[in-house]
Amino acid sequence: MIYNMTKSKELPKTYEPQKHEDKIYKKWEDSGFFNPDKLNLSETAKTYTIILPPPNITDKLHLGHASMLAIEDLMIRFKRMQGYRTLWLPGTDHAAIATQNVVEKKLFKEEGKTRHDLGREKFLERVWDFLRVTQSTILNQTRKMGASLDWSRTAFTLDGPREKAVKKMFVDMYNEGVIARGKRIVNWCPRCHSTLADDEVEYKESKTRLYWIKYGPFVLATTRPETKLGDTAVAVHPSDKRYKDMIGKKYMIPGVLGDFEITVIADRHVDMEFGSGAIKVTPAHSFADNEMAQKNDIPMKQIINEDGCMMDNCGKYAGMTTKEARKKIVADMEKMGLIDHIDENYENKLSVCYRCDTPIEPLPSKQWFVLVDKKIKRLGNKSLKEAAIEAAQKHDINFIPERFEKRYLHWMENLHDWCISRQIWFGHRIPVWYQTKSKVKSQKSKVDIYVGEKAPEGAGWVQDEDSLDTWFSSGMWTFSTLGWPENFLDGKKNGDLKKFHPTQVLETGYEILTLWVSRMIMMSFFALGEIPFENVYLHGMVLDAHGKKMSKSKGNGIDPLDMIKKYGTDAVRLSLLIGSTPGNDVRVSEEKIAGYRNFINKLWNISRFIISNFESRKLNTECQMSGLDCRDKLTLADVWILQKNSDLIKNITSDIEEYKFSQAGERLREFTWEYLADWYLEVSKFEKNDIKNDILLKILNDILKMLHPFTPFITEKIWSEMKKGKSMLMAAKWPNAEDYSEIINLSNGHEINFDLIMDIIKSIRNARSENRVEPNKRIKAYIYAGTKKELITSQTELIKGLRTGIEELIILDHKEKYANEIHVTVGDIEIYLIGAIDMEKEKERIKKEKENLTKLIANTEKKLSNKAFTDNAPEEIINQQKENLAKWRQELENLQ
């Protein structure tokens, strides 16, 4: 018997991930190998570090996270197996505004209270109660994905060490003049009572009225007549002939609160096509207007306050909301005959708060800014902006895919100063104190502001009420997690910071390329004078099967935890890795996940077959195939699969190194299912030789290793079945293609053309199927093999055995014709299948075959008779065509 059918330890037919995953994860965690300090490596081992983009604590694990975790875990496991000192560092983000909003909403819904009812301290306690729960939830869900994160280094953007780091950063930046306070126009949300960064503003298509108003010598169009109270200029295009003579002149304009003076200015940003070509300028309440006003030295007049109401300088309109004021002012203007006409349903884009949808009110406000253009001596007198741009241009930082470099640079080059203060309670409170007692002020007139890591001594100091933009702390993520500032003394890196910074890869979604990536680069330059990471890998979004964003309201979301429960983590990971290329969105459906579950099960059964057929003593040894010992024992199929396996190792290694994870996954699937399961395992049932066991085992070893970064759980499980728990796959050594070169070279002198055997077998199966030969009908075959006689003769057992239903195979010395039988040709090999034939079907099949060949021959003949082709094409291409032509002609002739 070839097979040992009595299995001492029967494995179930179906792999049940739910039974193993948690146990395996615990085993990994207990092993300590997630921690780079506990990998047994030499001092000189290279490091490979990824800092996990910290998920917001308001989130539950969704497929986007799952995708990120799968990709990063793949890179980390691959490098770990390659012998790198790998660190993958976990953490969470406090997401200041988002979190505060969630808790505020909850508070209002459950208790009908606002944060002001509770007060700062009590409210923050609520936030912390909330986040402690959600934080542990998301971290535990992260474990479910099989992520090999070093939990001993877990960080939070708002924990003690990070708070220290953030304060130091702020103080350092302030002292170097990179952070400053200033009055600028900001995006103000009257509901949140907070500034919003440019990227926190959303634009909504809306319909509004366009008012054409009589404006002194002008008629001009505006959507916001109420801002007329703050107008200080009228702007026109410099080359607009209509207004050319008016530029620079001052005019008195009649208004609802009496006449006021404006200056006519020229600015090329004015669109002559819009309205009458002249626009009113309200410098205090419009970014564009402000810019124009500054250039022309036009004063600013604020008329709207932080509640979104008209200020005291607005006479009878004071205290009204802008909406009320607009109505009232338009009515009054109408009375005064100042309204020319009104366009209804004017379409414009309204800027709204990304949190609450409230229309944004641009207004001047005192805020803290990071000055991105401030030159810094330490950085060769470059600004943060310049340093960050240069890093990308010089390719110290590389983007994958490359096209995002352009997007990054474009954004960077247009970067304005970054407003970092937010009027919220939750987050890093700005480490600035103001002196309120006038006594002190008068003594030391300049010391009325204190910027430091701790509150200043003495009475009367009050801390700034505002908190920092959440990106300020997450911008420091690569080094605040590695012990900055403690590990950075006198400009020298120590400890983790020295070992792991700069990191190798930042893997994140392209949607936060500008929000986060750019800020990390600037912050790292400021704090350390170096880049935070060498490569930026950007993944796409996870969409549903129809390419739509998953959302709760649409109900098209897939919960990764449900899928894990149903199909196993490995299947979920594969469905996110395969079919997903850098920078492109990936579509995921339950069917896709189920498909990969099937593959996982296939792998399970392949392993079950191999394991159950081998003597246990073999299972424990990493079998060493010495080529010299098995020179004469290898069959054609053996050499073929070893060659394929060797190629696979080479390809998978380079694929992963080139971030082609999807391609690697597909190759692994193809090799495992097609070459190994469908062909080689079937062959192994018919061929017996002493080293078959070793080969199968060795190949299984290799594919488990190569699949491990993709599907860590099942591969670890099978590994433990093979090795009886003696070692762990996650720490195994990545396979080496060179291991096979000696063996493969031994096949010298033998023709390695297993593909031909496969072709013959497939052709026979095809002919049988097309002729509707009963599956169980045993038939007789005559083969004339010509020059391939030796090769075919050596493989008769396989040709008979691999589901061709041939019971007798006769190799002919000379060509013969068998009329009314199935006639198959493969190149110059002719096969006759005798018995059970439907002549009609066979004629049809032959006809089809002939047509196909005739077409191919005609095309190739045409190509080869084209002189331009034969003159210009490389020789190998021409020879290939000639060979094909000969082969097809032979086949056609044989079929006549």
Added chain:
RNA sequence: GGACAAUUAGCUCAGUUGGUUAGAGCGUUCGCUUCACACGCGAGAGGUCACUGGUUCGAAUCCAGUAUUGUCCACCA
């Protein structure tokens, strides 16, 4: 308005620097309780590679334009 992608089989996608008869998975058709696996096995069908022009001996691949879809950036009063 600007930029960047995408457009290949019914669906979701591969397709390396131009060069065998353009591939895969799912779905579909036919057959199969073949002793690892029906979450399976075997055999098929299915594509003018969005359109138009150009470069070339040769284009899914390079160039130009058009159309459609998507994303990002800017923002207009």
